[in-house]
Amino acid sequence: MEKDNTKKSFLRIIRVPAFLGVLIGVLSALVQALIISAGGPEAYGFCVACHTRDLTNAIVNAFADGSLGLAGISATTPVLTIIGVIIGGYIAAKRKKEFKIKKGSILSYLLYFLGGIAVLNFALLVGACPYRLALRFAYGDLVALIGMLSIAGGVAVGVSLLLYAMKRGWM
């Protein structure tokens, strides 16, 4: 009986975002403590934009003999975070029967594709995705704070646009 209750509360806490948040923060620090001898910038434990860039450019460089930029640590060894995220998300969805193919219009595919290009370019301008900005801020980087507040600003503008569009009946 006791063991059942503890298992239930553990399963409930997984659904709380703050649990994952603390985990990412602490584990990123641990990962850096483990592997930084191999190179790589500080506060690099988790970053969707940078790790995608590293994996993509490493593959492109290998196949097309190019010289696209990479982070220090990725020049020596592949950083496979993104692959893990894709697999992890897929397995979680499948296990809970939440996997469902959802289609969209061709236009929406184009919009999302261009959006992906835009978001990655914006992210690399500041040098991080929202999560690495949080890690960099935790590390003491004040420019990261400016970045995070700018994201909030962008979201505020976007939200106003969404509310305006909803009021006008566009969506």
Place this chain on the structure above:
Amino acid sequence: MATGFLSASSAVIIIPIITLALGFLIGYLAQRSGFCSIGGWRDLFMFKHTRLFFGYMALIAGGILGYFIFWLIIPAAFPGFYWAITAETPLTPIPGAPPNLEILSYIVLAIIGGFGMGIVGVLLGGCPLRQIVMSSEGNLKSVFFVLGLIVGAIIFHSITIEIVWLIMP
């Protein structure tokens, strides 16, 4: 040269495994909890819901806690910690952005980059992590977003970064 618990040669072997494992954990838990930073801001502004926002804040708190504790254990692995105090120029960002620019350029880039991420992200429904998880859930629109991330990486390092170096002091 920063040194961590593992030497460079063992780290090279461990890194693919540990990053894959960390990614798997994050992907799994993010799917279960709907974790999203931009969603956090959006829900906060639109509905005053704080569930996702606390998730993002928890990441910062976990990071501060984690970095501090591990820095106490093995300071050599955390050069320049606490960046605002020990770096030579406290306002330069930690490496990641295009290197060798003026401080003002970094601030401008941070504002432009952050703002762009915020507005595009909220209009498309999530930060990059959330989009990846949604594509793992079967959402085909998000799959195209992830393809965009990949192509965007190539575009950034061929075109965008040249523009940055051209314009920014």
